[in-house]
Amino acid sequence: MAQTIRVLSALLIAAFLLISGAGLQGTLLSVRGNIEGFSLVLLGSLMSAYFTGFTIGCQFAPHMVKRVGHIRSFTALASIASAAALAHALAVNPVFWILLRVIAGFCLAGLYMIIESWINEGATNERRGRVLAVYRVVDLSAGTVGQALLATADPADFYLFALVSILISVALVPVALTTTTQPTPITSADIDLKKLFRISPLAAFGCLSVGAANGAYWAVGAVYVQKLGYDIQTVAAFMTTVVVSGALSQWPLGHISDLFDRRILIVAIAALSSAAGVLLALTGGQSEFMLLAGGAAFGFTAMPIFGLAVAHANDRADPHEYVTLAAGLLLLYGAGAIVGPFVAPIIMQNAGPQALFFYTSSVYAALTLFGLYRMRRSDATPPEEREAYVSVPRTSPAVFEIDPRGEHEEDESADEAAEDDAKGETA
Template sequence: MRNAILSVFSLLVAAAILLGANGLQSTLLSLRANIEGFPLSAIGFLTSAYFVGFILGCRYAPRFIKNVGHIRAFTALASVASAATLAHILFVEPVSWLIMRALAGFCFAGLHMIIESWLNERATNENRGTVLSVYRIADFTAVTAGQFMLNVADPAGFVLFVGVSILISLSLVPVALTTAAAPRPIKSAKLNIPKLWTLSPLACGAVVAAGASGSAFWALAPVFIQDIGYDVSVVALFMSAIIFGGAMAQFPIGWLSDRTDRRRVIVGTAFLAGAGATLISLFGPDSQNLLIAFALMLGMFHLPLYGLGVANANDFAEAEDFVSINGGLLLLYGFGAVTGPIIAPFVMKGFGPSSLFFYNAVVYGLLTIFGLYRLTQRKPVPVEEKTEDFVSVPAGAAPAVFEIDPRATDENPDEAAAKA
């Protein structure tokens, strides 16, 4: 096992640097946009633009990677993402930032794709779970560390933007110097959303809700914290608490869902996420301790939702359909992530900062009700027939690509693409 980790160590280092930088940049842009007096709707659109770019990246980046190779593609995408970060401090106005965020989303879709498909190919069926677990630990740790970098300098200045750019550029070094063999070309899949809905409506609902709720608070929680009277250090604590809560709960919730009716776990998780969001709205403005505690609770039950949806869909899927199924779920997540930051600012403007998390509670509540309805429409999948393939969502981002599915390398990629 030690040899397996060492064989991809350089890729894990690159991923940690890249994800930490992206997590820092996401929170930094919300803070700086608020300082600059951007309208709430414009701050929300920044995150929506990122996910629009991410969706386009998932669609078109594989073609780019196929044409020039993984290392060259990584170099190009990271360089553009680094330059886009610096462009934010040259053109401090909403339209330019929207363009830069969409460009960053496209680049990070390709960067995630390269790293995760590379890790997946280097792993074997015997050690894949461990390799991906280490990757997720690096993900959560790096994004958490990135949040605390907000305390290094004033978000109103340029230092943090330069720091993000430096980190993205440094992520090139482990990839450029790695001795690991580059993976085979990535294949895109034919997506069939109507078939996916027929297969598992609850899975579709879960990933849309995860996108619509998560993208809203990643975009606007820093504004919420500032508007209720806390400083930047509390922003870092709050965002880190959400990530840490998710890190703690991923395994036990995934383990439970593999051993009972997964739909019930989705319903319970959505309900508790809604409770956490409601408690943040009610008690967060009056107590910093309660604010952080309920952020931890929200993270515990929000971050596993995407993985639960993926696993539930795969419970009902045929083996040859897994590429198109997971690709379709990714697309639905992206659509939800685009709409959340568009709707939430109008809610906050009309009802105050705390209504951000009431909005989230409504999204989770609708998923809870829909899940209870779906429990009456179909018998549960027997435990022995379940796929034990719970895959967590990266902290503060969209799920990267469906190639991360553990079964992706069980067959020739050309055959998989043909079947999809």
């Protein structure tokens, strides 16, 4: 295992730098836009624009890799993403910023996809789960660092935009200098959304809900804290607290979900997340302690729902459907994250900053009710047919190929190939 990590260390370092830069950039733009007097709807549009570019990138980036290879594609996409980060500081214009966010979403989708497909190539079936666990640690650590960096300088200055650009640019170095063999060209998965909803309506609706609620949080969560009157250090502490608490909940909740009907846990966690939203809306402005406590409760409950939904969908799918199913759920998350940041700011403009978490509470209340409805309509998956829960980052569809649950797909494809060879020899 140590040898595998050493081989993949350059890619993991690149991923850490990219995720740190992307995390800082998303929060920085919300804070800086608020300072510049952008409306809440415009601030939400920045996140919607990012996920618009992200979903486009998930579909078209593989074609770029097929044409020019992994390293050249990574170099081009990272250079554009780095330039886009700096360009925000050159012209503070909402339309220009929205265009830059589309570009950033497209580039980062491709960058994550390249790194993850490369990591997948170097992960043997025996070590795939441990490699994914290491990648998840890198993802969560980088997300925490990215949010914490917001407190290192004044968001009204050029410094933090330059820092984002530096992080993305330096991510080029380990990839350009790696001696790891380039993987085979990646392919975009064919996604059948109708089939996805048919396999697991609760998982599909759950991923849409997480995108709509958490996408709104990522879009204007920092602005919510600002408008309550807190300083930038408190904004950074709040955003970091949500990430850390979400990281801490992944494994214990995942383990519990392997022991019981996963739908019960999804419903329970969605209900608790709805309650956490109400707590934040009612008490977040009373004190910094109440703000951070509410943020911890929200992160602990809202962040693991996507992984629980993916695991529930896998329980009901055939093994060979796993990668395309998970990729479809990620794109549903992206679709929700396009819509949520539009809706929540409109509500906030009319009802105040606390309305953000009344909105997330409503979304998770709807998921709770839908989960209860689905439990009445269908039986639980037998324990022996459940797939083990695996915490997977929401970065690109390629990350699901690293998941050890995808081994079944590889094995099945190998068996089919062997059968075809046998038939050919017989003929």
